[in-house]
Structure formats: structure tokens, C-alpha cells
Amino acid sequence: MLWVDLRFLSRNWAKTLATTLIAPVLYLLAFGYGLGRGVTIEGYSYLNFVIPGIVALTAMTTSFNAAGMKLHVDRLFYRCFDETLMSPVSLFSITIGKTLIGVLRGLISTAALLVACFAFSPLPTVNVLFWLTLVVTCFVFSFLGVLIALLAKSHQDMSVFMSLVILPMSFLSGTFFSLSQMPEALQVVLYISPLTHTSQCLRAAALGQPFPWGSLLILVGFGFAFLLGSYVVLRRLSL
Amino acid sequence: MSEVITTENLTKHYKNVCAVEDLNLHVNSGEIFGFLGPNGAGKTTTIRVLTTLAKPSSGSVYVAGFDVAKEPEKVKKVIGVVQQHLTLDLDLNVRENLELHGRLHHIPSGDRSGRIRELLEYVGLTDQSKRMVEELSGGMKNAAMIARSLMHKPRLLFLDEPTVGLDVQMRRRMWDLIRRLNRDGTTIFLTTHYIEEAEALCSRVGIVHQGHLIALGTPAELRQKVGLVTVETLVDGKFTQYEHFPDRSSATNYAESLPPDVKTILIRESNLEDVFVELTGKTVGDEER
Numbered sequence: 365m366l367w368v369d370l371r372f373l374s375r376n377w378a379k380t381l382a383t384t385l386i387a388p389v390l391y392l393l394a395f396g397y398g399l400g401r402g403v404t405i406e407g408y409s410y411l412n413f414v415i416p417g418i419v420a421l422t423a424m425t426t427s428f429n430a431a432g433m434k435l436h437v438d439r440l441f442y443r444c445f446d447e448t449l450m451s452p453v454s455l456f457s458i459t460i461g462k463t464l465i466g467v468l469r470g471l472i473s474t475a476a477l478l479v480a481c482f483a484f485s486p487l488p489t490v491n492v493l494f495w496l497t498l499v500v501t502c503f504v505f506s507f508l509g510v511l512i513a514l515l516a517k518s519h520q521d522m523s524v525f526m527s528l529v530i531l532p533m534s535f536l537s538g539t540f541f542s543l544s545q546m547p548e549a550l551q552v553v554l555y556i557s558p559l560t561h562t563s564q565c566l567r568a569a570a571l572g573q574p575f576p577w578g579s580l581l582i583l584v585g586f587g588f589a590f591l592l593g594s595y596v597v598l599r600r601l602s603l
Numbered sequence: 604m605s606e607v608i609t610t611e612n613l614t615k616h617y618k619n620v621c622a623v624e625d626l627n628l629h630v631n632s633g634e635i636f637g638f639l640g641p642n643g644a645g646k647t648t649t650i651r652v653l654t655t656l657a658k659p660s661s662g663s664v665y666v667a668g669f670d671v672a673k674e675p676e677k678v679k680k681v682i683g684v685v686q687q688h689l690t691l692d693l694d695l696n697v698r699e700n701l702e703l704h705g706r707l708h709h710i711p712s713g714d715r716s717g718r719i720r721e722l723l724e725y726v727g728l729t730d731q732s733k734r735m736v737e738e739l740s741g742g743m744k745n746a747a748m749i750a751r752s753l754m755h756k757p758r759l760l761f762l763d764e765p766t767v768g769l770d771v772q773m774r775r776r777m778w779d780l781i782r783r784l785n786r787d788g789t790t791i792f793l794t795t796h797y798i799e800e801a802e803a804l805c806s807r808v809g810i811v812h813q814g815h816l817i818a819l820g821t822p823a824e825l826r827q828k829v830g831l832v833t834v835e836t837l838v839d840g841k842f843t844q845y846e847h848f849p850d851r852s853s854a855t856n857y858a859e860s861l862p863p864d865v866k867t868i869l870i871r872e873s874n875l876e877d878v879f880v881e882l883t884g885k886t887v888g889d890e891e892r
Binding site: 434438442443444446447448449450451452453454 | 654655656676677679680682684686688689690691692693694704707708709751
């Protein structure tokens with residue numbers, strides 16, 4: 365299942381990498397250097413505070429797009445997804461296969477971003493917990509991408525979801541500022557967002573704070589929910 | 604002869620629209636079966652059900668002896684499908700499209716490249732193997748889709764409008780390819796808008812209209828039903844009227860009995876298109892849905 369997407373990636377890797385890196389690097393420059401110079405949050409320099417947030421954000425958007433967009437295009441524009449459905453491959457394999465490309469691209473992009481970050485300011489630590497969180501996050505949002513791509517009936521549906529769910533999440537989920545700065549009612553809402561948990565885990569790991577295992581668990585829960593959702597939708601779709 | 608497709612009272616409806624109703628279809632192994640009908644008659648729906656892409660609302664459907672609703676995976680292994688629209692992956696080249704299909708069908712990697720080479724040669728695309736799909740002409744794209752559908756050596760091949768939009772030369776090459784496939788042992792289930800295509804290729808034809816199968820038989824049998832000889836007359840200089848007769852003498856008698864002001868008269872052998880129009884009542888493609 366993954367092979368086809370790898371072919372695509374290998375043909376377009378430079379373009380892909382460049383486009384996925386532009387946004388986070390811009391955020392880094394604008395917020396990290398432009399706005400945040402001299403600001404400290406929770407006792408850390410803003411740059412150190414914001415980098416894990418931007419990594420979280422990149423992991424989310426890249427995985428979601430990589431898993432969702434290609435599947436969406438295959439299904440509605442090339443209409444070659446029918447071919448996949450007509451092959452003797454189990455629906456579960458299809459779901460996982462379509463997800464893996466998102467995970468892979470998410471990890472590649474975040475790794476590249478981290479390399480770029482080191483050029484600006486070395487993070488205190490990028491440890492095992494950091495990577496663990498990243499992998500889980502990439503799975504969560506790849507599954508979400510697959511789910512939404514399977515549900516979408518038009519290109520419009522995709523972009524509506526992007527602007528109503530993905531975009532607000534990317535700004536508000538503790539990526540650019542601490543959640544404790546928000547009104548309490550909003551905090552409650554934001555804790556529903558999986559990305560909030562990602563940025564908290566990543567930040568804790570990077571800054572050497574106690575690791576919020578509960579948040580990681582919630583992420584895993586989201587992952588399973590989206591996986592199950594995709595599988596159910598695919599079943600309904602194919603027969 | 605064994606049956607490769609059997610449907611018993613197949614019914615499929617989408618929400619309120621009934622696309623296919625009580626369809627009973629039997630296709631024998633080794634034949635080229637033509638499935639005809641006006642737009643919206645239920646052809647594509649039937650194909651979608653037969654190829655496991657849609658679930659029948661009621662009735663039973665067997666392909667190669669397997670129940671489509673219960674054992675779709677087994678059905679998928681023995682059928683090849685060429686859909687009417689382009690379903691190649693545009694991000695891949697021709698070779699890679701075939702390779703992907705081979706992987707999806709679990710063809711061992713050792714056999715894959717040989718099979719791809721063989722098939723590209725079979726459909727005449729050897730020189731195009733490295734080109735991206737979008738660079739191909741319409742006929743080449745269709746040929747590539749056929750090649751892809753043959754990767755896993757299906758016993759039964761579904762061709763949904765394989766010659767739409769092709770020029771005459773390309774269409775004839777496609778016909779030759781279809782005949783050759785059939786000679787090599789593949790049963791073919793073909794839908795088409797071009798009635799003469801069905802007449803040229805098919806051993807048996809089924810005509811579906813408004814979700815019902817309204818005729819089934821060899822082209823000659825169907826012609827016999829309507830009449831083997833057709834008389835065309837131009838009425839008021841505006842539209843052509845068709846009358847069908849069992850033989851030439853009765854047709855001539857009729858032509859001679861016409862009033863002298865009817866000028867343009869043509870007596871000819873009837874064809875499948877006459878049968879089609881006679882049975883479906885409208886010219887092909889004109890039905891609104």
C-alpha cells in the first residue's frame with residue numbers, strides 16, 4: 365500500500381520538503397525572533413518555549429495533509445481509489461497503508477525542522493519521549509486525514525474542515541503561548557484538541573519538565589478513535 | 604458451459620431512485636457478452652455491483668461461483684475491471700501503474716516485471732512504459748487500463764465503454780485486442796453505447812431499460828424478433844420512419860404500397876440498432892434521467 369506513495373514522494377521530494385518547511389520556519393522567525401525577543405514564558409526564553417509548539421504544529425499539518433490529500437485526490441479526482449478497493453487487499457491494510465505515508469512525511473518534516481531549529485538555538489533536550497510523542501502525534505493526525513478524506517464528498521469539504529478545525533487548532537492548542545494565559549472556559553475547550561496534548565508532551569520533554577503521561581494516553585486514545593472511524597467509513601464505502 | 608455471472612432478482616436502489624430492478628442475468632464462461640441500454644438504464648450500477656463496488660439492495664449475485672456480497676475478496680481475485688472513466692494514478696507512469704496493481708494483487712515480485720513487459724507488448728505500449736499517464740493519447744490510456752486489469756490474469760474482464768472517444772482506427776485496434784483476449788480464454792462483459800460495436804464483437808447481448816432486462820440473445824436472434832429487413836421512409840421530409848419485416852418480399856410489398864408522394868425509401872437488412880430503438884423506444888443517449 366505504501367509503495368505507491370513512496371514513488372510519489374521520491375519523484376517530488378524536494379518540492380514536498382520545501383513546501384512543508386516554509387510555514388514552520390516563517391512561524392519561527394515571526395514569533396520566535398520578531399515578537400518573542402526578550403519575552404519569557406514560565407521561566408523559559410520564548411524561543412525555547414515556542415519551538416516544541418511549532419514542531420507539534422508541523423507534525424499535525426504535514427501528517428494530515430500527506431495522508432488526507434493524496435487519498436482525497438485519488439478518490440474524487442483521479443478516481444483510482446476504486447482500483448484499490450477492487451483489489452484483494454483487506455480494508456484494514458488499506459487504512460493502515462494510507463496512514464503510513466502521513467506518518468512518514470510527518471516525521472521527515474519534523475526531523476528536517478529540528479535540524480533547522482538547531483541552527484537557531486539548541487534545544488535543551490530532544491529525547492526518546494520527544495520522539496515517542498511525535499510518532500504518536502503523526503499517527504493520530506494521519507488517521508484523521510484518512511478519515512476526513514474518506515468522508516469528504518468534495519474539495520470544498522476538505523478545505524472547510526481545514527479552516528474550521530485544523531487552522532484554529534494550530535494556533536490555539538498551546539503552540540505559540542501557554543494555555544494558562546487563556547480564559548478558563550476556553551482552556552477547557554482547548555483540552556479537547558489532540559494538538560494541545562502533543563504540544564504539552566513535546567514541551568515537557570524538551571524543557572525537562574515532568575512528562576504528562578496522561579496527555580500521551582489521551583493522544584493514543586484519539587489515534588484509536590480515528591483509526592476505528594476510518595475503518596468503519598471505509599467498510600460502508602466499499603460494500 | 605459454466606456460468607461466470609449469475610444474478611437472481613438483483614435490485615439496487617440509491618435512496619429513492621431504483622437503478623436496477625429484478626435483474627436476472629446469466630453470462631457463460633468464454634463468451635463476449637454485450638450489455639446495452641440507454642443512459643441511466645442501470646448498466647454502470649450493475650457493473651458496480653458485479654465488481655464488488657456496490658452492494659445489492661436485494662437479490663443474489665454470483666461471480667465465478669462466489670457470492671459477491673459474502674465473499675467479495677474471492678470475487679476480486681478472478682475479475683479484471685476497466686471502468687469507463689480514467690482510473691489510472693496520474694502521479695505514476697504507465698509501468699508503475701501496472702506495478703502498483705501487481706502489488707495490490709500480491710503478484711510475487713519475481714513474476715511482476717516479466718508480466719508487465721508481456722502485457723505492455725500485448726497492448727502495444729512497450730515504448731510508452733516510462734511515460735506519465737497524462738502524456739498518453741486517449742486510446743493509449745484505455746490500452747494501459749486494459750493491460751493493468753490483466754495483470755492478475757482474470758477469468759472475467761469487465762469493460763465499461765472501452766472505446767468512448769476513440770478514433771475509428773484506434774477503436775478497431777481495441778476490438779482486435781478484445782477479440783484476442785477472448786480467444787485466449789477470458790470471458791468478457793462489455794457495455795457500450797455503440798450498438799455496432801456490440802454487433803461486431805458480442806456473442807450474446809442483453810438490453811437493459813429503466814433497470815429491467817428487456818431482451819437477451821444473440822444479435823441475430825434479437826434481429827429476428829424485430830424483423831430481418833427494415834424499410835426506412837422519410838415522412839414529410841422531416842423525420843425517418845422505420846418499419847421492420849420478417850423477409851425481403853414483405854418489405855418490398857410494403858414499399859410498393861406506399862403512396863407515391865413518399866419519395867425516399869431505403870430497404871436494407873435490419874441491425875441491432877433497430878432492435879435497440881424498437882425495444883427502448885428512444886434513440887440511444889437521449890433519455891433524460
